[in-house]
Structures are given as structure tokens and as C-alpha cells.
Amino acid sequence: MKTTNINFIGNRNIALIFSGILSLLSIISLSVQGLQMGIDFTGGTLIEVGYQKPADLTALRATLDSSGFADATVQNFGTAKDVLIRLKLQEGVSSADLSNKVLEAINKDTAEPASLRRVEFVGPQVGDDLAQDGFLALLYSTIGILIYVAWRFEWKFSLGAIIATLHDVIVTLGVFSVLRMEFDLTVLAAVLALIGYSLNDTIVVYDRIRENFIQLRNKSTEEMINISVNVTLSRTIMTSLTVILVLVSLFFLGGEVIHGFSVVLLFGVFFGTYSSIFIASPMALILGVSPQDLIPVVREEHLDNLP
Amino acid sequence: MHNSYPLWKNVLILLVFLVSIIYALPNLYNEDPSVQVVSSHAGTALTPTQVSTIEKLVKDSNTPMKAFEVADGRVLARLGSNDDQLKIADLLREKMGNDYTVSLNLAPTTPGWLRALGAKAMYLGLDLRGGVHFLLEVDMDAAVKQAEERYNDDLRLALREANLRYQSVAKDNGFIKIKLKEAADKPNLFKVLDKNFRTLEVTEPDGTPDEVWLKIGERELKDTRKNAVAQNMTTLRNRVNELGVAEPVIQQQGENRIMVQLPGIQDTGRAKDILGTTATLEYRLVDVEHDVQKAVEGHPPVGSRLYYEKDGRPILLNRQVIVTGDQILDASSSVDEDSRPAVVINLNGAGAAKMGKMTQANVGKPMAVVFIEYKSENRIVNGEKVRHKEKVEKVISVATIQGVFSKRFQTTGLDSPQEARNLSLLLRAGALAAPVDIVEERTVGPSLGQDNIDKGFLSFIVGFVLVVLFMAGYYRLFGMIANLALAFNVVIVVAILSLLQATLTLPGIAGIILTVGMSVDANVLIFERIKEEIRNGNSPQASIFIGYEKAFATILDSHVTNLVVAIVLFVFGTGSVKGFAVTLIIGILSSMFTAITGTRMVINRIYGDRRVDKLSI
Numbered sequence: 022m023k024t025t026n027i028n029f030i031g032n033r034n035i036a037l038i039f040s041g042i043l044s045l046l047s048i049i050s051l052s053v054q055g056l057q058m059g060i061d062f063t064g065g066t067l068i069e070v071g072y073q074k075p076a077d078l079t080a081l082r083a084t085l086d087s088s089g090f091a092d093a094t095v096q097n098f099g100t101a102k103d104v105l106i107r108l109k110l111q112e113g114v115s116s117a118d119l120s121n122k123v124l125e126a127i128n129k130d131t132a133e134p135a136s137l138r139r140v141e142f143v144g145p146q147v148g149d150d151l152a153q154d155g156f157l158a159l160l161y162s163t164i165g166i167l168i169y170v171a172w173r174f175e176w177k178f179s180l181g182a183i184i185a186t187l188h189d190v191i192v193t194l195g196v197f198s199v200l201r202m203e204f205d206l207t208v209l210a211a212v213l214a215l216i217g218y219s220l221n222d223t224i225v226v227y228d229r230i231r232e233n234f235i236q237l238r239n240k241s242t243e244e245m246i247n248i249s250v251n252v253t254l255s256r257t258i259m260t261s262l263t264v265i266l267v268l269v270s271l272f273f274l275g276g277e278v279i280h281g282f283s284v285v286l287l288f289g290v291f292f293g294t295y296s297s298i299f300i301a302s303p304m305a306l307i308l309g310v311s312p313q314d315l316i317p318v319v320r321e322e323h324l325d326n327l328p
Numbered sequence: 329m330h331n332s333y334p335l336w337k338n339v340l341i342l343l344v345f346l347v348s349i350i351y352a353l354p355n356l357y358n359e360d361p362s363v364q365v366v367s368s369h370a371g372t373a374l375t376p377t378q379v380s381t382i383e384k385l386v387k388d389s390n391t392p393m394k395a396f397e398v399a400d401g402r403v404l405a406r407l408g409s410n411d412d413q414l415k416i417a418d419l420l421r422e423k424m425g426n427d428y429t430v431s432l433n434l435a436p437t438t439p440g441w442l443r444a445l446g447a448k449a450m451y452l453g454l455d456l457r458g459g460v461h462f463l464l465e466v467d468m469d470a471a472v473k474q475a476e477e478r479y480n481d482d483l484r485l486a487l488r489e490a491n492l493r494y495q496s497v498a499k500d501n502g503f504i505k506i507k508l509k510e511a512a513d514k515p516n517l518f519k520v521l522d523k524n525f526r527t528l529e530v531t532e533p534d535g536t537p538d539e540v541w542l543k544i545g546e547r548e549l550k551d552t553r554k555n556a557v558a559q560n561m562t563t564l565r566n567r568v569n570e571l572g573v574a575e576p577v578i579q580q581q582g583e584n585r586i587m588v589q590l591p592g593i594q595d596t597g598r599a600k601d602i603l604g605t606t607a608t609l610e611y612r613l614v615d616v617e618h619d620v621q622k623a624v625e626g627h628p629p630v631g632s633r634l635y636y637e638k639d640g641r642p643i644l645l646n647r648q649v650i651v652t653g654d655q656i657l658d659a660s661s662s663v664d665e666d667s668r669p670a671v672v673i674n675l676n677g678a679g680a681a682k683m684g685k686m687t688q689a690n691v692g693k694p695m696a697v698v699f700i701e702y703k704s705e706n707r708i709v710n711g712e713k714v715r716h717k718e719k720v721e722k723v724i725s726v727a728t729i730q731g732v733f734s735k736r737f738q739t740t741g742l743d744s745p746q747e748a749r750n751l752s753l754l755l756r757a758g759a760l761a762a763p764v765d766i767v768e769e770r771t772v773g774p775s776l777g778q779d780n781i782d783k784g785f786l787s788f789i790v791g792f793v794l795v796v797l798f799m800a801g802y803y804r805l806f807g808m809i810a811n812l813a814l815a816f817n818v819v820i821v822v823a824i825l826s827l828l829q830a831t832l833t834l835p836g837i838a839g840i841i842l843t844v845g846m847s848v849d850a851n852v853l854i855f856e857r858i859k860e861e862i863r864n865g866n867s868p869q870a871s872i873f874i875g876y877e878k879a880f881a882t883i884l885d886s887h888v889t890n891l892v893v894a895i896v897l898f899v900f901g902t903g904s905v906k907g908f909a910v911t912l913i914i915g916i917l918s919s920m921f922t923a924i925t926g927t928r929m930v931i932n933r934i935y936g937d938r939r940v941d942k943l944s945i
Binding site for chain 1: 600770771772776780791834838839841842844845848849863882886887890891892894895
């Protein structure tokens with residue numbers, strides 16, 4: 022691949038407007054539709070059972086209904102033989118016994134009993150704690166990155182990187198909200214991994230901008246940033262592709278449990294790659310990054326060169 | 329510009345590679361489903377006769393057995409399948425009785441020389457091997473209340489012993505309030521308090537000179553709570569041991585939660601019953617002098633309390649307890665002459681003496697056995713979380729005392745052999761210091777566990793092959809070298825996971841797969857840089873040198889930011905998510921080693937120290 026010469030920075034307004042609209046739509050979807058929080062955060066009971074033959078969901082619903090589990094939702098999970106039963110935390114009754122009672126109920130009058138594959142029961146206080154820990158993890162990783170990038174680079178870069186990363190997180194969550202996919206602990210882990218990945222991409226471009234500030238002193242900042250994006254472009258695309266390859270494999274072969282995880286990362290890697298080129302780099306320009314910010318040692322030389 | 333590594337560097341890299349291979353090796357060996365038998369009396373080894381009895385039982389069952397091993401006073405029977413494993417475990421549990429703990433186990437088949445090096449396979453999480461994870465919350469309020477109650481009783485006793493007359497000793501709003509008959513006795517009361525109750529905080533309320541209020545100090549309350557959790561952990565450990573689970577994990581989490589993980593357990597219902605219940609027995613004399621009907625109408629006689637039998641009939645029992653559950657030394661389930669389920673009780677010295685005295689004085693009179701169970705669960709009432717507590721007391725049997733007995737006797741009246749077994753287990757393992765609630769449960773059936781492993785492995789292989797093909801296609805020889813480093817990286821990750829015995833979960837496998845995709849990034853950075861240098865007109869040798877040099881700072885910065893996030897994830901993540909963070913952290917670190925140092929070594933061997941016109945990149 023030859024080094025490209027695309028005017029990313031000159032056309033920055035198109036990308037910024039596009040991202041602005043995308044972020045806005047995501048925020049609207051997140052506030053109107055919200056995320057389908059899984060039982061990890063809401064509390065509740067989830068039971069996965071397996072049958073030898075494709076399961077008769079209608080009959081199963083009727084059985085559950087007549088056994089006093091009227092609010093149970095029943096759906097296939099992955100294959101037609103696997104069934105997922107969800108129960109909310111109920112008024113009046115709630116305890117870890119619930120799963121045993123449900124299994125008893127569905128196996129009571131049937132020749133082909135279901136085998137228990139998985140039970141997850143999360144009490145309300147644990148759900149609250151998990152949600153709180155998740156929020157703290159997001160917060161602390163953001164702060165940690167802010168500090169590291171500010172230390173290694175400069176606060177304007179740091180801010181630019183965080184804006185680009187938050188953009189990726191918001192848009193990916195927006196997609197998740199539109200698709201109505203379930204948001205559980207594993208998905209949260211994927212969101213955090215996405216933060217790491219998206220930053221990684223941004224840092225590589227920033228690193229080149231820093232290097233070029235020193236080497237290409239006769240160019241304008243805008244030109245210089247554009248060159249930096251262009252020379253790192255093939256690397257940015259290559260790395261995204263290898264990550265996408267493994268994610269596609271995980272998406273198709275990894276099973277239902279890991280589905281949400283791979284979806285978040287697939288969208289995340291896509292937006293992360295996009296944002297490191299179209300958001301993070303222009304942001305550095307908009308925030309007014311200048312050579313002086315990065316090379317204080319040579320400031321004297323600059324003074325000499327002034328007319 | 330030399331593209332060569334000193335000898336020590338090459339040797340070091342190869343050494344790391346060799347060690348990683350050795351420690352990753354145990355993961356290639358299968359595990360035998362096996363049954364383990366140990367003596368249930370801690371610290372005692374099985375005798376040769378016991379061992380041969382067990383061996384004979386297994387052999388006579390005609391189940392194919394791979395091996396029968398005796399080591400450290402325990403016995404391990406390796407079997408061919410999970411079904412055989414369950415069959416043999418049930419057989420041994422039935423035939424060997426209470427003196428043995430029979431547990432299901434997965435025994436590694438790693439050869440001896442690897443085991444001698446301490447090499448073990450990765451520790452699989454519950455989502456991969458199947459099993460139950462519980463999070464239990466200890467009811468701290470109940471623990472404090474119990475402490476107050478104890479003080480209450482002790483105070484009364486101490487006052488009586490000191491011949492101090494009091495009107496009342498009562499708990500009220502965190503205080504224990506003593507109301508004396510005469511205010512003049514106060515100095516004497518203080519003497520008593522000073523002698524035995526120094527830890528209590530004393531308040532003398534204004535306006536009521538005959539009252540003294542006592543409060544348990546903050547420090548002692550803290551200790552009480554701490555001890556409640558500690559004692560509960562001990563009890564839970566005892567109970568889990570009784571259940572016969574190999575490799576259980578019992579850990580404190582936070583201030584008031586206990587995590588229990590039981591790998592490979594099948595009967596989750598029983599596990600829940602055993603872990604969560606606070607069941608015990610009490611023996612009381614039946615009050616035959618007063619009218620039960622009057623008590624039902626709300627006028628129970630002093631000194632007696634109204635209870636109900638299992639069929640709902642009311643019965644009056646003496647307030648004074650003969651023997652309580654904590655005086656029970658040992659208990660085992662059995663059947664009585666009429667083959668009804670029963671529990672055989674063994675009392676400790678104090679309990680036996682009391683029981684002997686009571687039965688001697690009351691031959692011919694009826695005695696009742698009260699089964700007490702604390703049930704506690706969280707309910708949602710009007711959107712509020714409310715902990716609902718219930719003390720269930722039922723009289724399970726009433727029998728006429730036929731003769732004097734003290735230390736060892738039998739109690740009947742249980743619904744099923746299962747209930748007898750559970751009760752005897754609970755009595756043996758000791759009571760919980762404070763009630764516990766199950767606040768989280770995650771059960772994974774064995775079939776799903778294997779499914780998860782298979783799916784994880786398949787997506788790993790496919791992802792790996794795709795990346796390898798892509799890299800080789802795009803970067804030619806350099807791509808192949810990067811692929812070598814990638815394989816090396818996976819071996820190191822597996823070796824470190826095995827060495828640390830960190831828990832591998834399904835998200836953990838996803839983390840390894842993700843690492844495969846991301847760890848070639850360092851090589852992509854280097855190779856793109858080398859290409860750039862060649863385009864800038866540098867010689868191939870110089871391009872390799874500068875490429876590695878310049879890419880290094882970039883790789884460091886981009887990987888460290890990634891690492892920061894992974895560490896935060898590790899700190900805040902729980903369970904399977906922590907497993908993901910662990911593999912991510914190890915993957916990021918080892919990929920820096922393999923992708924920079926590893927590939928450089930190979931490239932130096934191929935291109936170093938000779939004239940090169942063109943690079944295959």
C-alpha cells in the first residue's frame with residue numbers, strides 16, 4: 022500500500038457533523054429506549070434448559086402460567102432446543118429457590134424432561150452493587166487514561182483522546198440500544214475493552230503527530246496532522262482488520278453467551294478506527310495543539326527564528 | 329547498524345520459550361472423571377483394610393476402572409465416564425456411611441515429570457467446568473441482636489448470683505436497660521459490671537435513678553460482626569466438606585458476604601438447602617399439668633410456651649430447654665426399628681449430664697423434640713426491599729421417656745431419609761453464627777460447561793488461522809515471522825495462566841482470542857515503519873533497525889493505555905469478567921515481548937549481518 026494523501030483534516034467538518042448527529046441519535050435512543058439491562062444489573066432469575074428435541078414454547082408458557090409464573094418470559098436461546106426462561110424479582114415471593122420450583126413445574130407433566138443448563142439468580146442488592154462497580158470501572162478507566170495521556174503527551178491530546186473514546190462508547194451503546202440487545206456484565210467488559218482498543222488506535226496517530234512536530238517544522242499544524250493520519254492509515258486499517266477477523270470468528274462460533282460481547286467489540290472496533298482518524302486528530306487541531314506544547318526544550322530556537 | 333542480537337539475548341528468548349512450552353503442556357492432557365474417598369475425621373488417614381474394602385466395592389460393581397490410587401491416606405478411583413463416576417460415588421456413599429467423605433473429582437493425567445515441576449493445567453472457572461457459585465450475605469443485624477441477647481441473659485444471671493434485686497432487664501433500642509428494685513443497690517450493680525461486663529458502655533439516665541442503661545461498645549460490635557462472618561465461613565466449610573465437593577472455594581467478599589463455589593456439583597437444590605439453612609434441635613419436657621386450650625385462647629401458663637406439632641395440634645412445652653443443638657457433638661442419620669428415618673445424636677459432656685439428670689427425674693413423662701429453622705429471604709414489598717425473617721419451630725416428635733439415657737440416643741419424627749440426612753449433617757457441621765441469604769446464584773450444568781469449552785476453542789482456532797493467513801498474505805516472510813511470535817504469545821499466555829492458576833472463564837477465552845487479534849498490532853506497527861523507511865530510500869538493514877527503534881515508543885504508549893483499562897477492569901470486575909481482565913493483561917504484556925523481541929531475533933537470524941537487496945515484506 023502506498024502512502025495515501027487524503028485530506029482528512031481539511032474535510033473535518035463533514036466528519037464532525039456526521040459524528041455529532043450519530044452521537045445525538047445514540048443519546049436519544051439511550052434516553053428514550055434505554056438499554057435492555059440484563060439480570061446482572063436488575064436482579065432476577067434466568068434459567069436455561071435444554072431439550073432433546075426442539076422445544077414447544079407455547080406449551081412451556083402455558084405450563085409456567087398455570088404454575089404461578091405468569092410473568093416468566095420464554096424464548097429460544099441459540100438453538101431451537103435451548104430455552105431461556107426469565108423471571109423478574111417478584112413482589113411477595115423472591116428467593117433463590119425459585120429456579121428449583123420452575124424446573125419442577127416444567128418437568129412435572131412431561132415425558133421428556135428438560136435438563137438444566139444454567140441458572141443465574143441475582144438478588145437486588147447484588148444487582149445494585151454490580152451496576153455501581155461497572156459505573157466506577159468506566160469512571161476510573163477514563164480518569165486513568167486522562168492522566169496517562171496528559172503525562173506522556175499533553176492535556177489537549179488527553180482531552181482529544183477522551184472525546185474520541187467517549188464518542189465510540191456512546192455510539193456503540195446507541196447501536197446496542199437500537200438493536201435491543203441485552204446489556205450484561207460480559208457486555209460491560211467488552212465496553213471497557215473497547216475503550217482500551219479505541220485509545221490504542223488514537224495514541225498511535227497522536228504519537229506520529231508528536232514525532233512530526235519535531236521533524237516537519239516547516240509545515241503548518243493542519244498539514245502536519247494530515248500527514249500523520251495518512252502515514253499511519255495503513256497500520257490503522259491493518260490492525261482493525263485482524264481484530265475484526267477474530268471477532269467475526271467469536272461472533273459466529275463463540276455461542277450465545279458471548280454474542281453481545283462480540284457485537285459490542287465489532288461495532289466498537291469499527292467506530293474506534295473511524296474516530297481515531299476523523300475525530301481524535303481534528304480534535305487535536307481544534308483544541309489548538311502546537312509544537313510548543315510538546316517540545317519546550319527547543320523553545321529558544323524558535324525565538325531566534327522569529328522575524 | 330548491526331542487526332544481530334548478542335548470544336545471551338537469543339539464549340534467553342529460547343529459554344523463555346522452552347519454559348513456557350513446559351508449563352503450557354499439562355493443558356494438552358485430559359482429565360479422568362474420578363471418585364475420591366477420604367476419612368471424614370480430619371487428619372486421619374484411611375487404613376489398609378478400609379482401602380481394600382473400597383477397592384473391592386468398586387471392583388465388584390463391574391464398572392471399568394482406569395486406575396486405583398492410594399496417596400496421602402486417601403483413595404482415588406479413576407473411571408471412564410461421568411456416568412460411572414456418579415454411579416460409583418453413590419455406591420460408596422451408601423455403603424461406606426458417615427465416616428467417609430466421598431467426592432467427585434477430575435484427576436489430571438499429566439505425566440509424573442511435569443507434576444514434579446509443578447506444572448498444572450489451567451484452572452477452569454465454573455462456566456467451563458460446570459458447578460454452582462453462591463454469594464451469601466450474612467445478616468449482621470441478627471448477629472448483633474444475638475450478642476445483645478447473650479448479654480441480657482448473662483446480666484440476669486450475674487445479678488441473681490450477686491443477690492441484687494431487679495425489676496427488669498430488657499433490650500430496648502440498642503440498649504440493655506436494667507431497672508433495680510432499689511436505687512441504693514447501684515454501687516453494688518457497678519461492682520458486678522466492673523467485674524464481668526467491663527466492655528459495656530454505661531449510661532445513667534436522668535430522672536430515673538433506679539435505672540442503668542448499657543450498650544455494647546462500637547469496637548465490640550465490630551468484632552461481633554467480624555466473628556459472625558468468620559464463624560459462618562468455618563461452618564460453611566464444614567458443611568461443604570460434608571457435601572463431598574472436590575476443590576470448593578469459600579472466600580469472604582466485602583464486609584458481610586461469603587462466596588461459595590462448588591465445582592461439578594449436580595444437586596443444586598440440596599446444596600442450597602445445606603448452605604443456607606440454620607436448622608437445629610431442642611429437647612424440652614411437655615407440660616402436662618396445664619390446659620392447652622387456654623393457651624391457644626391466649627393465656628399460656630407461666631413457665632410454658634405454646635408450640636404446634638407437625639399435624640397442627642397445639643402442645644404446651646416447658647420454657648426451660650433440656651438440651652440445645654450446640655451441645656450436640658455428633659449426629660448421623662439412620663432408621664429406627666420400624667424403619668422410620670431417624671437421627672442418632674451424641675451429646676457433649678455438659679449436655680449428657682443434663683439429659684441424664686432430666687430423664688432420671690422424669691421417667692414416664694413425655695418429652696418433645698423441637699425442630700427449629702431460621703428462614704430468611706428478601707422480598708420486594710411496595711418496591712422496597714425488605715428482609716423477611718422467620719423462625720420456624722415445629723415439634724417433630726413427642727415420646728414418653730422409657731428409661732434413663734444421656735450421651736447417645738435416637739430421635740425420630742422426620743419426614744424422609746433425606747431430611748434425616750440433612751439434619752444430621754447440619755447438626756454435625758455446627759450452626760451458623762448468623763443467618764445467611766443467598767443473594768446471587770450462578771449454576772452451570774456440566775453439559776453447558778463442555779459446550780462453552782468447545783465453542784471457545786473452535787472460535788479461537790478459526791480466529792487464529794484467519795489472522796495467520798491474513799498476516800502471511802500481506803507481509804510475506806515478515807508476516808510468517810509475526811505469526812511465529814503470535815503462536816509463541818499464545819503459549820506464553822497459557823503457560824502464565826497455568827502457573828498462576830488464575831481462573832479461566834468463557835470471557836477469559838474471549839480475552840485470549842481478542843489478544844490474538846490485537847497482539848499482531850505491534851508487528852503491524854513495526855512492519856509499516858520498516859516499509860516507510862524503505863520508501864524513504866533507506867537500505868533494508870537500516871530500515872529494519874530504524875523501524876524497530878521508532879515503533880517502540882508508539883507500541884509502549886498504545887499498550888500501556890490498553891493496560892490501564894485492563895487493570896481497572898480487573899479491580900472492579902467480578903467472577904467471569906475478572907477472568908477476561910486477567911487474560912487481557914497477560915496477553916498485552918507477553919505480546920510486547922514476543923512481537924518486539926521475538927520477531928527481532930528471527931529477523932536478525934535471517935537478514936542480519938549480510939548484504940540484503942530486498943526484504944520480503
